Amino acid sequence: TDVASVTSWLAPIIWEGTFDATLIDFIYKQQNLSIATTVFALGKYTSFLKDFLESAEQHFFVGFRVHYYLFTDLPEEVPEVKMGENHSLTVRKVPSLNRWQDISMGRMEILEKLIENELAKEADYIFCLDVDTKFYGRWGVETLGHLVGVIHPWFFDAPRDRLTYERRPESQAYIPAGEGDYYFTGAAFGGSLEDVHHLTKTCREQMNIDAANSIEAIWHEESHLNKYFLYNKPSKLLSPEYLWRDINAGAAQIKIIRFSHVAKNNADVRPNP
């Protein structure tokens, strides 16, 4: 009774206690699904890879087919991490960029092209994750759906007027006051290839229009993602258990931390302020 487990448009919100892991594993096992998972590590963010990959191998779709696509400008710095059964990793070199905002936003176009050009016969679902993170608990088939958003850990219990949507009408990410349901994180989202292709393509196009108009949304691609989710409702929401703010921070509603941002000093790791 302390959290909602369904949205006003009847999409489930996944919390501990809303699913039976043994039962859904059994059901999904018979489908032989493959999950593409993307992660970007440019510049000093390669230092997050070891913990990210090692912890993912302990908790992320264990026993199911997972193919990680890792995009980096420094392939030589990718650590050797032993992959579990049916898990594999492909490293792709991408150009370095001078602004962290461009790295973060640029992910949308790279994902759009990856899905378009390569994944059709390769995967059934895709998840796109930040690298400055670590897994601490199960992330499994309970998260699969056509279009999946994760509620931002800073705003899950905030009133609507506190959600940090883009408020300037000049931006394509604009959401008027009084609108919006949830505030979603840009650090984790996923779904079917078709739905995530449409999401990444739309966000990329909207960001291009903004760039042509010399405006950058307040929270970059995350603002565009929130605009997208307002008009293309996610079919499933993941609670902040699936992206917490820091393993050391607590909240009464959070019974288990499955995946969390790690504490980082932005000035140490980003190429620009």
Ligand SMILES: CC(=O)N[C@H]1[C@@H](OP(=O)(O)OP(=O)(O)OC[C@H]2O[C@@H](n3ccc(=O)[nH]c3=O)[C@H](O)[C@@H]2O)O[C@H](CO)[C@H](O)[C@@H]1O
């Ligand atoms: C707590 C907070 O305020 N979070 C916001 C901040 O997230 P973050 O502080 O989590 O952004 P971030 O620095 O993790 O960047 C996003 C991702 O881009 C990649 N990357 C970024 C920089 C770099 O030099 N190399 C690299 O590989 C990497 O995969 C990283 O995980 O910014 C995002 C993008 O606007 C969102 O708005 C988040 O809500």
Ligand SMILES: [Mn+2]
């Ligand atoms: Mn991050």
